Amino acid sequence: MRDHSRFKIAMFARQCGKTFTSTLEIVLDCLEAEAAGRRERWVILSRGERQAREAMNEGIKLHLKAMQRGFKELEIDFDANTKALEVELPGGSRITALPANPDTARGFSANVLLDEFAFHQDSRAIWKALFPVISKPGLKLRVISTPNGKGNRFYDLMTGHDDGWSRHVTDIYTAVADGLPRDIEELRRGAGDDDLWAQEFELKWLDEASAWLDFELINSVEDDNAGRPELYTGGPCYVGVDIAARNDLFVIWVDEMVGDVAWCREIITKKRATFAEQDALLDDVFARYRVLRCCMDQTGMGEKPVEDAQRRHGSTRVEGVLFTAANKLTLATQGKEAFEDRKTRIPAGDNALRADLHKLKKVTGPTGTPRFLADSDSSGHADRTWAKFLATNAASSGQEVIDYRRITHHTTDRSTAITRGAGWRNKKGIW
Template identity: 55%
Template sequence: MSAAVPDSPIIKFLPYQKAWITDASRFKIGMFTRRGGKTFGSCGEIVDDCTRAEIEQRKIRWTILSRSEATAKEALEDALKPMTRAYYAVLKGLSNRGQPQFVEDEFRVPAYQREVEQGGETFRVDVPAASYKTHEVHFPGGSRVVALSASPDSARGFGGNLLLDEFAFHKDSRAIWGSALPVAARGNHKIRVISTPNGKGNKFYELMTTAENGWSKHHVDIYEAVKQGLDVNIDELRRGMADQDKWAQEFELAWLDEASAWLDYDLISACEHTEAGDPGGYKGGMCFVGVDIAARNDLFVIVVSELVGEVLMVREIIAKKRISFAEQDRLLDDVMRRYRVVRVAMDQTGMGEKPVEDAKARHGSERVQGVLFSTASKLDMATGLKESMQDRKTRIPAGDPLLRADLHSIKSQVGVTGIRRLVADGDSDGHADRFWALALAVTAADLGPESFGYQGVPGTRSRWADPDQDDDEDKGGSGRWGDGGAW
């Protein structure tokens, strides 16, 4: 914003920032380059909206949810508060200069004075300036802006319009979105989402890339920003970054999957199948089951996979939260009844000891295998799952965002001792429980059916055998587990 007033503060918005400010869509989302002033432009819209509400004697509220307490404070101190003070200074200078106008090179706001009638005469009355607190800006007419660190609870408790700042970097972005959207919908409020990309494992990616979802979308990379007047040296920035992937993501706005993700989204998508996830598609074949035990807030997950040829087709995923161990036993028993289960691999770590022991008592120790989770065993299971997916030997349900988030949430890290370990990034509704249940199902299949140790007696023949063939010379069938088994 640039006011043609001598000695008044000047707030200069670039064309793409003006385009953002003047876009009155109820839902809009912007992917902007680093150093492009996305928070500055968004605060410009908020201050302008509050100012107009004050002039029209309305009350509005804006909430800014930032990735952390520090960034929330930075948005207020570096953008919102100085801009509000500048607006008031400009308004004072424009108090008698007519109606608001938006022209090519400057953005003028109306005079912040009100006309009141008293005794048949009209008077202009100055309105006092806004007041400032640590995390809030209060306008004299009752409008206010609050900046908070993002969390599902803060998203649920906000009032009025909402700005999600650097949304791709919010922890639990899906949970935050699930809390925020109903609040905004009830009050017909506006929602603004801005960020640079941060891989594909977050809600920002889904909102920005979903076609025809009713959102007004803005996209400004470093080249477009410089073209429109951003004063930065691109070559200098690139040299300073010294990381091509980071440069591509943060300045060229490329959707890069994090290098640390154990299963990237391209691999996950390649293993999705429209027939997977439907219990009604079960063909009566051998099934292998993975069970991730849960307590308190974790998910209890059962994954049932059927062997179809050489491919493990996921037939059913059962995910329940906060259920009793008795209910978990009942769900497993129901799976054992409905499917031809060859082997079950269950998480035996910690509280899993008793459920595994009970499952073995009910279904046989040959069919139920307990797995103790350790750094080494988790890496083995995750490697088996990854290789199975890379070979397209595992097929998963298509279009399940919770499953995709869980599978993508496992990250690979190398510690100071050089030992690789796997951790969940927390942006899913569990602790990657679906990932581990699927990995356990693949582990169960890799173990093969249980052999009963049958050995033919030399010199005996089946009634269907050739005259010169003994049963003990029969090597069995062929295939993945053709040399004998439980079925």
């Protein structure tokens, strides 16, 4: 708050006040300008519409109301696909919050706050579009985020030196030492994932070299509308099921094909679910969605659930997949290609899912054969990841095409009809 540098960047642990503090600076800057008879213009670029709304409602408006300052609030269509939230003060100062993309970044000449910048899709393209916009002397740029691996523009900015940027770091230990009421050990145990704790709370730059799906790749396919069953449009669905009975998670992943993109509609996770419960959950999915194909983990204890599902829903719709080394390589490769080609959409802001997807690592054995490993912890054994890959595999064959040829009916005797391949029926209605 006391740093008035033109270019300022801060890396905070989760829930340690980065948006609260940054939006307070914006409000104070606008009120100071109004008191001096000037106008200030600020734009908050967030990773998505939901985050932009949170920054406005839980930051800007919260501070203005606490200070008992009047303001007018608007919701406007920035373009056909983007809504912008805006607050206007009596003296004409304005604060706008909207989702970040290269077009929205290019559309303003204003002071800018990049909120959770490490998680923005196309962060490098956004940066290229944005920086010329704030080149006017006196305009301020604020960048805040938790880390999200090394493959994004936030990492480049945060690790730079002697480039005119003022840098700040607040990890969980610093925040608690400064008075934030948090139980560190309770949080660490509750996180249940060393990578998640290291990145989200200790602000470590994780080594992405062995991760099969790095955080930037995961982030690129996140969408606020994914993972919401109520948005199912009735289209064809493909399902992946990872079987578990004891320590790991039982997971059902449902993808709906919308055009050529697989939208996650629902992820069902259960721990220590009985086989009867698992059967009931899968039956419910088949009842609520138009499932064309379902791929299930048939390894070990999966033999009976697969056989039972085939009996209930048909062997043409339910396929068992043995998790051999070759099959796992095929599943993982198909799954990663869907992420790289942006042919899938997954729920945004789900930390457990992000950690699960990032957990899978590819290692090379002594014979040169690739293997996929994932540490087992309280949140599973990359079970959501394998369920997703199974759903992707289910969709890989595309929709079933029914081929047919017309059979012409003839008024002729039975022998001629059979010779010509036509249908024939006697007076009793028997073909």
